[in-house]
Amino acid sequence: MVEQRVFKVFVEVFDIPTDEDKSKLHYNEHPKWDSLAHMALVAGLETEFDCMLDMDEILDMSSFEIAVKTMENHVD
Amino acid sequence: MSIKSEPHAGNLCNLQDRVAVVTGSSRGIGFEIARVLASQGCNIVLNGVSNESAIEAAAETLRQDYGVDVLCCFGDVSDASVTADMAKAVFKKFKRLDVLVNNAGILDDGLLGMMTQDQINRTLDINVKGPINTMQAFSRLLARSPSGSIINISSIIGREGNRGQVVYGASKAAVIGATYSAAKELAAQNIRVNSIAPGYIKTDMISAVPEDTHQERLDSIAMKRIGQAEDVARTALFLASDLSLYVTGQVIGVDGGMLI
Ligand SMILES: NC(=O)c1ccc[n+]([C@@H]2O[C@H](COP(=O)([O-])OP(=O)(O)OC[C@H]3O[C@@H](n4cnc5c(N)ncnc54)[C@H](OP(=O)(O)O)[C@@H]3O)[C@@H](O)[C@H]2O)c1
Numbered sequence: 001m002v003e004q005r006v007f008k009v010f011v012e013v014f015d016i017p018t019d020e021d022k023s024k025l026h027y028n029e030h031p032k033w034d035s036l037a038h039m040a041l042v043a044g045l046e047t048e049f050d051c052m053l054d055m056d057e058i059l060d061m062s063s064f065e066i067a068v069k070t071m072e073n074h075v076d
Numbered sequence: 077m078s079i080k081s082e083p084h085a086g087n088l089c090n091l092q093d094r095v096a097v098v099t100g101s102s103r104g105i106g107f108e109i110a111r112v113l114a115s116q117g118c119n120i121v122l123n124g125v126s127n128e129s130a131i132e133a134a135a136e137t138l139r140q141d142y143g144v145d146v147l148c149c150f151g152d153v154s155d156a157s158v159t160a161d162m163a164k165a166v167f168k169k170f171k172r173l174d175v176l177v178n179n180a181g182i183l184d185d186g187l188l189g190m191m192t193q194d195q196i197n198r199t200l201d202i203n204v205k206g207p208i209n210t211m212q213a214f215s216r217l218l219a220r221s222p223s224g225s226i227i228n229i230s231s232i233i234g235r236e237g238n239r240g241q242v243v244y245g246a247s248k249a250a251v252i253g254a255t256y257s258a259a260k261e262l263a264a265q266n267i268r269v270n271s272i273a274p275g276y277i278k279t280d281m282i283s284a285v286p287e288d289t290h291q292e293r294l295d296s297i298a299m300k301r302i303g304q305a306e307d308v309a310r311t312a313l314f315l316a317s318d319l320s321l322y323v324t325g326q327v328i329g330v331d332g333g334m335l336i
Contacts (some may be wrong), residue, residue, distance in 0.1 A: 043216050052167045052217070055160065 002075055003068045010064060011045040013037065041067075046047035049074045091118035094221075095170045096316060097162070099123045099153050099210060100180025102130040104279035105229065108305035109177055109312045114138045116313065119145040121166055123180065125152045145170075153180045153206035156213075163213040170180045173217040175316040178207035178251070179229045183281050185240045196243050197322025203247035204254070211258055215267065224267035227315045228255045229308075232275045232329060248273075252327055259325030268324040270315050275331025277303040307332075310311045 010025060011018055014032035033041075042058050045067065050071050051074040053061075061067050096113045100106040102124030110120045120138055121334055124131045128150050135146040147169050151158035181203045184195050193266060207228050218224035233241050234248025252271050259269035276282065276293045285293070311330050314320050 039216070043219055045221065046216060050171075052164055055156070065269070 002072050005047065005048055006064070006068050006071050009041065010067075011050050013041045013044045022064045027062040045071060085319070088205050088308070088319045089116050089313060091116040091174075092266040092315060093117070093119070094123065094174035095119045095166070096171055097123070097149075097166060097173060097175060097214065098177040098179055099212070100125075101177075102127060102134055104180040104281060105274065105305045105308050106177070106214070107134055108309040109179060110134070111139065111141075111215040112306065112309035112313050113316060114142040114144045114146075114176065117142070117144065119147075119170060121147045121149055121170075122164070123149045123151065123153065123162070125150070125180070131213035152202075153209060154201035154207045156205075159206075159209040159213040162210075163217060166214070169218060169279060172221060173214055174223065175225045175227070176210060176214050176218060177227045177229070177312060177316075178210055180206055181229065181231075181247075185244065186242075187240050188242055191243060192281055197221070199247050199252075200248055201241045203244070204250045207251055208254060211254070211269075214310075215258075215262060215265075219262070219265040222266070223318060223321060224256065224262075224265070225316050225320070226255075226262070226267060226269040227312050228252075228269070228271045230255070230271045230273045232273050232328065232336055233328070234333060235273055235327070238336055254325065256325055263324055268315070268320065270306050270320070270323060270325070271327040272308060272311050272315070273327050273329045273331070274308050275303055275329065275334035277305060277308060277330075279305055291301065293334075296335050297331070298335070301332060303330065 042053055046052055049071055057070050061070055096118050098106050099249055101110040101122045114120050122131050123136055131148045135148050138144055138146050147166055149162045153159055184199050186195055228251050230251040231248040232251055233245045234236040238244045248315045255269050262269055308330050311328055
């Protein structure tokens with residue numbers, strides 16, 4: 001469930017297809033995931049999960065997998 | 077020719093349901109900015125560092141006089157963990173932020189060759205790192221607002237310089253540099269970033285100025301009067317409100333035509 005919600009944000013923010021290979025979603029490696037997109041991603045995740053992320057969480061969020069783990073800590 | 081109707085200026089200043097963080101708002105210019113924003117219906121987040129009960133008292137005044145919601149966040153803005161906690165507290169209580177006023181600042185004059193490292197660091201920490209910390213902590217919350225506005229309080233000294241104020245002047249010039257860059261970075265998220273450069277304003281900050289210097293300063297003001305905190309606060313209201321929806325990356329002097 002969390003994974004689906006996180007992926008929905010990735011799809012919206014990066015404008016990628018819904019069948020994108022999630023294992024390829026890495027910061028600064030995926031063509032759509034640069035630093036500007038990263039801040040948009042963070043804003044999108046914060047809105048979706050109605051939370052505020054810590055600076056460490058933002059800086060550590062370097063892959064889709066880590067993003068899911070991070071957001072699992074923000075579900076009520 | 078048809079006459080285009082213009083909204084009443086009062087409506088454009090209306091801040092009902094919006095939320096503003098004003099750092100260093102226990103007294104002086106910061107409190108006055110908080111008061112003027114609250115007078116337009118804005119909910120307020122107050123902050124100060126040395127006197128918790130002064131902030132609580134200020135909050136009570138705003139609640140009673142204007143019926144707005146007030147959150148008190150006690151702490152030093154030069155500490156990033158404090159500003160991060162502030163952002164969480166604001167999110168928890170209000171779920172939104174529309175205006176951030178970086179007002180907290182200190183003045184600690186000293187001639188070159190006579191300033192300690194502690195003096196230099198403290199001024200730069202509070203006056204420069206403070207606004208950067210809050211902009212980092214609050215910008216994403218501001219991005220959710222339909223009209224986010226950041227107002228950084230600089231100083232005429234940051235633009236013109238003054239004897240004995242190398243560090244203060246450097247810190248306030250840095251505030252202007254940070255304003256210019258943040259304005260460019262945040263414009264895409266519809267956040268306006270502007271600065272106010274006050275001249276000589278009657279607050280505790282200038283109470284230690286010796287009488288002869290005080291007179292010298294007054295003589296240098298073309299409008300022949302000292303500025304009041306309210307003069308700065310009304311400019312902050314302009315920048316906080318929809319009156320300035322297309323204004324960003326600007327520095328507005330509020331100095332009565334002071335020459336330094
Ligand atoms: N007055 C002038 O002539 C003048 C001219 C140009 C620019 N300015 C600028 O305007 C701003 C306000 O000045 P003012 O005259 O109102 O000063 P003030 O009367 O001395 O008030 C300073 C405010 O900042 C707070 N503060 C100081 N250090 C802080 C910190 N580390 N963290 C959080 N809050 C802190 C103080 O809180 P506490 O009450 O807890 O100490 C107080 O609320 C400053 O940035 C100043 O540089 C003033």
